[in-house]
Amino acid sequence: MRSMFSLEEVGEMLDMKTSEVEREIESGHLTYSFHDGEKRITLYDLEKYMGAEQTRKITQDYLGEGEG
Template sequence: MRSTFSLEEVGKMLDMDASEVKKEIEDGHLTYSFDEGKKRVSLYDLEKYMGAEQTRKITQEFLRNENAE
């Protein structure tokens, strides 16, 4: 399973647009790290944001849908 996601991908997972994800980051609710100069949200960041079980469900569904396309 992938361990980091772009802000756009996180937005798709959470039914938000990228600006809403950025607002969650700015408000201190969601954390991120830099990978090759780009903001990336890790599984750990998502787990802190919404809990491990919810993160697992959402990321698995996202990755399944991504592979189906």
């Protein structure tokens, strides 16, 4: 499973606009890392944001990896 996602991908996963993802970052609710000069959100960041079980379900659904 991938471990790093763009802000746009996270927006798609969470049914949010990219600007809403940015606001979550700016407010300190969602953390990120820099990778190749761009903000990327890791699985760990998502787990801190919404919990491990919810993160696993959402990322598996998004990546099409089926039922867990």
